[in-house]
Amino acid sequence: MLQLPGIYAEYIHRWLPELLYYALTTLYIAAASFVLAVAIGLVIALLRTSRSALLRAPAIGYIEIARGLPIVVLLYIVYFVPPQLMPGLDWRWFTTFIGAVVGLGIHGGAILAEVFRSGIEALHSGQREAALSLGMTPAKAMIWIILPQATRVVLPPVANYAIGLLKDTSLCSLIGANELMNDAKSIAFADYQPMAVFVLVAAIYFAMSYPLSLCVRYMELRMSHGR
């Protein structure tokens, strides 16, 4: 460990540009999965809170399964099973990037569905009733009263999910996606310096996630003052 500074002095100019390039890929994967997860999460949350049991049941099932599976297993199922299940179709477009985004998106959708659900349920019906009795239409009540409050409540857990998502992109290396962790492995073994490379990569992940953590903490602090 004490040799690290020396090792870095020698190699870092070669490693860093490449690693930073793949860090960007990681961010792309994370961003795309995030968008997908939010979309799926909203839909599932609405189904989950619907009054019809017929709509609620599949939503509940989806949430339980997508959250109960390890992400790695989910990624493997998403990426490897469809081509095998339907070999007749053309799968060339189904890159590891897409598999990664879909897999992480499905998992994230389940997590965010629960976050959105508790956000919706946390708003007491009293808020809606107060808005309506002031003469607002249900739509106005939703836009001006319910959603602003729900968004504030939901922001910290969503930000926390984003931090977790960033770290989980490293799991996509296990299905062969070209992101930071995968590149780290190649460099580490090409140059015979596993420890130095992985510590550096850890620092890069940390540099990406820590600012987000600080934002979350700031948000939570502001929210508790608002009470």
Added chain:
Amino acid sequence: MAPLLQIVDLHKRFGQLEVLTGVSMEVGRGEKVSIIGPSGSGKTTLLRCINYLEKPTAGHIYIDGKLIGEKQVNGSYVHLSDRELAKERQEIGFVFQRFNLFPHLTALGNVTIAPQKVLGQSREEAERRGREMLEKVGLAHKINEYPERLSGGQQQRVAIARVLAMQPKLMLFDEATSALDPELIGEVLRVMRQLAEEGRTMVIVTHEIQFAGEVSDRVVFMDGGKIVEQGPPRQVLTNPQQPRTREFLKHIQER
């Protein structure tokens, strides 16, 4: 013989705020002293300094002639370690405004935990004494109840029994009835009166002026972090010398 409690020129500052600005006071053995005054006058802080829940910024406190909370090392004063402080607190009983009973223990459990874990008493010994103390405060029938099932007045009486089980030399009461519903105040004051009649040394911070007058040997009026006036209840409460005291008492009567 030295007084039981001696407070010498006590100062306490929280950040920029000076809460105690030079308080000196003595309490003799068996004496009952009530401290009254407006909110923010420093009375609770004074009490909390006596058992070192707050560390004074300056000044010293002596119990039975012995310096507490600090020791002298090479001529300067040094604060005591946690273990040494703990030992000194065994002799001082503190009754909190919000009772602070331990919710995961029954009434008997609350009363016996310190004798067992601090004084090293056996379970039988601690429980025997514990039952005695709970009976003394009138709660023999509630020994196996958890605090959540007791009324405020009952909880405070358990808190008092908990303090009594440690057989303290000095008992401190921090607005013991302020958090109680009016109907429940009486039962706690009854217990406090009984303890006073037994000859215990008590320092009582309270808003119950009438009670203070009935039970105390001396009443102390504090304002702005210092003692404004003190003397026998007859004098301070019915014929106060200081204008501040007069103003405060007038406000209380008006309520």
Added chain:
Amino acid sequence: MGFWDTIEKKGWYFFTSLMGGWPETVVVAVASLLFALAFGLVVALLRLSRWRALRIPTIAYVEFFRGTPALVQLFVIYFGFPDVGYQPSVFQAAIIGLGLNGAAYLSEVYRAGIESIHKGQMEAALSLGMTPASGMRYIILPQAIRTMLPPITTFSIVLLKDTSIVWAIGVLEIMARARQLVTETLDSNVIYPMAGIIYLCMTIPMARIAARLERSRQAWR
């Protein structure tokens, strides 16, 4: 071979092969859980200590382990350790890696639980002559544990799922067996979902228990 044919003919073989990895999964999960539970408490108490010299490195440890992926941590431990003279076995690296990661997470759970206990409880303990340590042991922690049970159960589920990454450093648990099987027979469409179902059979009941614990905690307040 068709999907249902495969299941009929090779299903049992797949199942038993996958379950061959079950002991490894459970051993890694249980061992790292115990490590994380114990070490997490130590870290939480250090984090709450009065001395900055103890608090600061602890905060650094927690921030770092929570801000980096577990996979990277595993690799650092497995490949980095030999540099300091010791080559851990794949099991040891997995347990230490997931354990340290878990301890960092649990220490925050512990800390929140301890801090949720009213300050007056410690003051009452101190005023009865207890040291802060006794107060923590007899008064604060017993109360805090009740609050912390649901998040700890949820965490155990997460830890179980995280065992599915340790094959990357060579532990032959369920997912490792799954990949092995797939290179053998190419029936990924049966094998991976089957592995998934095995995990679900463990995580879904645990999630139900955690939910029940959470509900009873709300009631207890």
